[in-house]
Amino acid sequence: MKAMITGNQAAAMAARDARVDVVAAYPITPSTPVVEEIARMVETGEMDAKLILVESEHSAMAACIGASASGSRTFTATSSHGLAYMHELLHYAVNARTPVVMAVANRAIGPGWNIWADLSDAMSQRDTGWIQLYCSSNQEIYDTILMAYRVAENRGVMLPAMVCYDGFVLSHTAMPVETGVEGFLDGYESPWNLNFDEPETFGNILPPDYYMELRKDIVESHRRAVKIMREVEEEFEELTGRRTPLLVEEYRTDGASTVLVTLGAIASEAKIVVDEMRRNGERAGLLRIKSFRPFPYDEVTRALEGAERVVVIDRSVSPGAEGQLFSEVKSALYSSKSHPDVLGRVAGLGGRDVTSKAIERAVRLGGREEWIMEVIS
Amino acid sequence: MKISAIPDREFLLPGNAACHGCGSSMCLRTVLKALGKNTVLVVPASCTSVYQGMFPGSAIDVPVFNTVFAASASTASGIAASLERKGIDATVVVWAGDGGTYDIGLQALSAAAERNKDMIYICYNNEMYSNTGVQKSGATPYGAWTTTTWSGKKEHRKDVAELMVAQDVAYVATASAGYLTDLYRKVRKARKKEGFRYIEILTPCPPGWKYPMDRTVEMGRLVVETGMWILYEYENGEIRLTGMSRAIAGGRRKLRDVEEYLLPQGRFAHLSREDIDVIRSYVEKRWEKLVKLAGGVHAAPAEFYV
Ligand SMILES: Cc1ncc(C[n+]2csc(CCOP(=O)(O)OP(=O)(O)O)c2C)c(N)n1
Ligand code: SF4
Numbered sequence: 001m002k003a004m005i006t007g008n009q010a011a012a013m014a015a016r017d018a019r020v021d022v023v024a025a026y027p028i029t030p031s032t033p034v035v036e037e038i039a040r041m042v043e044t045g046e047m048d049a050k051l052i053l054v055e056s057e058h059s060a061m062a063a064c065i066g067a068s069a070s071g072s073r074t075f076t077a078t079s080s081h082g083l084a085y086m087h088e089l090l091h092y093a094v095n096a097r098t099p100v101v102m103a104v105a106n107r108a109i110g111p112g113w114n115i116w117a118d119l120s121d122a123m124s125q126r127d128t129g130w131i132q133l134y135c136s137s138n139q140e141i142y143d144t145i146l147m148a149y150r151v152a153e154n155r156g157v158m159l160p161a162m163v164c165y166d167g168f169v170l171s172h173t174a175m176p177v178e179t180g181v182e183g184f185l186d187g188y189e190s191p192w193n194l195n196f197d198e199p200e201t202f203g204n205i206l207p208p209d210y211y212m213e214l215r216k217d218i219v220e221s222h223r224r225a226v227k228i229m230r231e232v233e234e235e236f237e238e239l240t241g242r243r244t245p246l247l248v249e250e251y252r253t254d255g256a257s258t259v260l261v262t263l264g265a266i267a268s269e270a271k272i273v274v275d276e277m278r279r280n281g282e283r284a285g286l287l288r289i290k291s292f293r294p295f296p297y298d299e300v301t302r303a304l305e306g307a308e309r310v311v312v313i314d315r316s317v318s319p320g321a322e323g324q325l326f327s328e329v330k331s332a333l334y335s336s337k338s339h340p341d342v343l344g345r346v347a348g349l350g351g352r353d354v355t356s357k358a359i360e361r362a363v364r365l366g367g368r369e370e371w372i373m374e375v376i377s
Numbered sequence: 378m379k380i381s382a383i384p385d386r387e388f389l390l391p392g393n394a395a396c397h398g399c400g401s402s403m404c405l406r407t408v409l410k411a412l413g414k415n416t417v418l419v420v421p422a423s424c425t426s427v428y429q430g431m432f433p434g435s436a437i438d439v440p441v442f443n444t445v446f447a448a449s450a451s452t453a454s455g456i457a458a459s460l461e462r463k464g465i466d467a468t469v470v471v472w473a474g475d476g477g478t479y480d481i482g483l484q485a486l487s488a489a490a491e492r493n494k495d496m497i498y499i500c501y502n503n504e505m506y507s508n509t510g511v512q513k514s515g516a517t518p519y520g521a522w523t524t525t526t527w528s529g530k531k532e533h534r535k536d537v538a539e540l541m542v543a544q545d546v547a548y549v550a551t552a553s554a555g556y557l558t559d560l561y562r563k564v565r566k567a568r569k570k571e572g573f574r575y576i577e578i579l580t581p582c583p584p585g586w587k588y589p590m591d592r593t594v595e596m597g598r599l600v601v602e603t604g605m606w607i608l609y610e611y612e613n614g615e616i617r618l619t620g621m622s623r624a625i626a627g628g629r630r631k632l633r634d635v636e637e638y639l640l641p642q643g644r645f646a647h648l649s650r651e652d653i654d655v656i657r658s659y660v661e662k663r664w665e666k667l668v669k670l671a672g673g674v675h676a677a678p679a680e681f682y683v
Contacts, residue, residue: 021462024455050458055488059451062444062485066455069442070417072462074455088445194440194465196414201435203443210432 002178007170010138010177011077011103011163012037014145016047018101018185021072024052024063026082029115030167031105034077049075057082061089061100068098069202073149073188076100079167080107083121087128093160094129094218096203098192099152100160101145105171106264106315108350116351117166119264119316123292123324129218131161131225132293133246134263138175141165143236143244144290146185150232151246153188156224166265166315168351184239222294229291247296249288250303252278256285258363259304259340261329262313263289266348270313272356273363284363295328301336304329310340311363315348322346378558384410393436395428398590400554400580400597401501402428405472407557408499408578409439411564415467417460419453421482422446423474424508424582425501447481449473450489453496461495468497468568475502478577479515479537486537490544493572497564500537500575503582511585518605519659520652522644523585529647533659538577542611547572549611550619553579555597559608559620570612579606587643596641602630603638604664605656609671616670626668635660 005013011034015023023042025035041047050067054060057078064074078086083104093100108118122132133148135141141163148161165171192202206214229246237243249267252274253259260270267288277284287303289296304310310333314323321327326344333342345362348354388409395402401424409416418441420426426443430436444452449471457469473482478500486498505523506512513523513530516537520529541549548570552560560578567574581596583589588596600606601621608622617623624630635657639645648656 022455022458024451024458050462052454052458052492054451054454055484058447059454059485059488062448062451063455063458066419066442066444066452067459068455070456070459070463070465072459089448092445194417194460194467196416196440196467199435199438199440201429201432201437201441201443204429204435204441205427205431207431 001180002176004174005138005177006033006172006174007138007141007165008033008105008172009037010142011145012041013179014142015075016041017179017181018073018075018146018149019187020049020075021188022050022052022064022067022074023076024054024060024067024074025076026054026057026060026078028057028079028082030107030171031077031079031082031103034103057085058089061086061093064100065089065093065096065098068100069096069192071190071193074100075102077103077105079105080109080121083125084109087125090125090128090130095214097158098160099149099158101148101152102160102162103141103145104162104164105167106164107167114350115167117169117265117315117348118350119164122162122164123316123318126293126324129159130293131159131291133161133163133291134289135163135165135170136265136267136288138170138173138177139242140244141170142177142179143242144246146181147232147236147244147246149185151225151228154228155191157221157228159218159221159225164264169265178242181240184236226294226296245290247291248299248303249290251286251288253285253287253303255283255306257283257308258311259285259287259307259309260311260313260359260363261287261289261325263292263325264315266313266315266354266359269354269356270359273359276356276360289325292325292328295332297332300329300332304333304340305336305338307338307340310342311345312342313345313347313359313362315354317346317349378562380558383407383558383561386410388438390436390438393428394430395424396584396590398583398593399424399428400582400593401425401503403593404501404554404557404560404578404580407560408472408564409437411561412468412470412568414439417442417456417467417469419444419449419456419469419471421449421473421477422508423477425472425474427508446477448485449477449482450485450498453498454489454492454494457494457496469495471496471498473498473500474507475500475504475516476506476514479535483537487540487544490541490546490573490575493546495571497567497574497576500577501580502577503580503585504534505585507582507585519656520645520648522647529652538575541575542616545614546575547612548574550576551579551606551608552576553597553601553606553608554581555594555601556608556620563610585644588641592641599633599638602633603635604632604660605635605638607664607667609667616667618667618671626671632664
């Protein structure tokens with residue numbers, strides 16, 4: 001079925017179609033409508049799930065972890081301060097190996113109160129061990145949530161996943177979205193089940209040897225996730241005819257000498273710039289990073305092999321360092337044979353509009369400066 | 378009730394890592410006997426997360442889910458929803474310290490109580506953070522020494538059991554490590570009820586309170602006999618004193634002076650006369666309040682669950 005829906009509606013419908021068992025959530029702009037829509041669907045019987053209306057995001061994630069650890073498929077949604085408030089439990093979900101899937105409508109963090117798009121909220125959580133997938137259209141939000149369950153719940157992975165999308169730019173903008181995917185996602189068969197005859201303890205003291213083993217396995221699970229994601233991409237395409245990338249999307253990178261690298265909604269705008277540059281005879285291309293964690297090193301180095309110039313645009317910044325994506329791209333290229341110039345740009349913080357003109361300026365900005373903090377508007 | 382009515386089966390296994398004379402572990406042993414096999418225990422950061430032992434072992438013979446300090450009631454809410462969804466019949470029980478209940482976990486507790494989720498929340502109250510080395514909590518009484526109140530706490534404790542009464546949950550009960558059959562009976566009763574239930578147990582802690590480890594039961598009795606801790610139940614909109622507190626209110630036992638309780642404990646060793654008077658008048662005020670809430674002095678026969 002095709003309908004004009006917002007990114008938040010797409011997220012809610014994906015949770016419904018993933019047949020989640022338990023949703024625990026707390027409202028925050030701009031992800032609030034996800035919770036409202038799920039509440040409406042649960043009340044009208046359109047969606048068959050237990051909804052727990054908790055009193056904070058900390059509790060939302062705790063409830064999801066509890067539900068997941070006792071065998072249920074779980075979902076939640078949040079943004080900004082809500083995500084920050086979950087921090088303790090984001091780590092917990094990873095070590096507990098609970099494949100919770102969460103929609104994150106990305107928003108800046110205060111003060112001053114800023115409800116607009118900015119990826120700092122999710123980027124601040126990058127080292128928690130969550131899989132992080134950044135979407136650039138509403139169709140992608142819907143597809144990615146379904147696909148995220150397949151990856152997260154894979155026995156070789158068992159990690160939680162956040163599906164991120166720029167607040168308002170996608171969360172509140174209606175676009176045509178095809179919903180309803182048959183035969184892609186089964187009901188959840190959890191490896192965690194309560195056994196009262198041979199009871200197990202979850203999360204008691206873990207001495208150094210075991211703790212190190214656990215963390216090692218989590219690192220390896222991320223590596224395995226890359227492969228699983230390639231497979232899930234293929235299978236999803238076969239089933240729906242839609243190529244919804246999980247790792248990266250390459251756009252006109254063949255023979256490109258200048259490659260733009262970015263993620264999220266900025267990537268859609270960047271395509272317009274690439275087209276324009278190509279029309280002018282410039283060999284431009286775009287590499288969109290979909291999966292920030294696990295970071296797809298192979299895909300990135302391959303896509304940037306022939307480039308002379310790489311321009312990375314971040315919608316977040318790590319004060320005292322640089323844009324997070326910029327750091328990752330440079331790090332990926334260090335071990336590859338090609339050493340293009342890599343330029344970092346920061347744009348669109350706190351919802352600053354990132355127009356195609358702005359992106360063009362980011363590309364044209366001269367110099368070989370490793371890192372230019374330029375809010376392009 | 379006879380002590381022989383309590384089942385032999387142990388769910389808190391011998392060889393666990395609790396201190397000798399630990400009131401908390403003693404009560405958990407009784408609580409688990411009352412709950413039986415089909416129980417899921419949720420444990421936040423606390424002494425219990427330590428004395429249950431290290432992976433791959435466990436000293437607790439029911440499924441345990443350890444959670445973060447602030448989130449026991451919400452973790453339990455998630456587990457309860459999941460069990461309901463899967464049609465699994467088990468009792469979800471939080472076992473949390475007073476730190477995890479009075480302070481950092483209060484928000485989640487109060488919200489779960491409001492949602493009336495089907496669970497039993499048990500707070501074992503040793504009146505401080507024992508696990509991190511005896512710091513004050515919201516349950517620490519006036520005057521008590523802790524490592525963050527060196528010259529004695531300057532404020533009175535708050536009372537979460539009374540907050541739960543105010544939230545009108547399905548069942549509230551207080552208990553003490555001095556009266557294990559009373560505790561057993563209250564947990565059995567809670568188990569049969571539906572909705573949100575709250576039990577708070579006063580559990581003396583020898584290293585934190587600074588008394589010899591063989592006097593835990595005695596402390597658990599003195600605290601009730603002096604009125605420093607009051608045993609009661611709340612259900613169907615009514616408070617009812619139980620056990621020793623009921624006997625005292627009924628005039629069959631005399632309320633003992635608080636000094637008898639304070640003096641054997643090192644944590645109160647520095648108290649001045651004035652401090653003891655402050656505690657005494659606090660106890661009198663609370664005792665009168667509770668007796669009044671329980672409908673005055675009872676002539677009813679004494680029930681001794683001792
Ligand atoms: C967010 C957070 N802050 C602090 C701690 C450290 N911590 C662990 S247990 C504890 C005290 C627990 O006290 P209580 O709940 O009374 O249980 P008890 O130790 O007395 O058994 C503290 C402060 C923690 N684990 N998490
Ligand atoms: S410190 Fe106190 S509460 Fe903790 S295990 Fe020892 S006796 Fe029990």
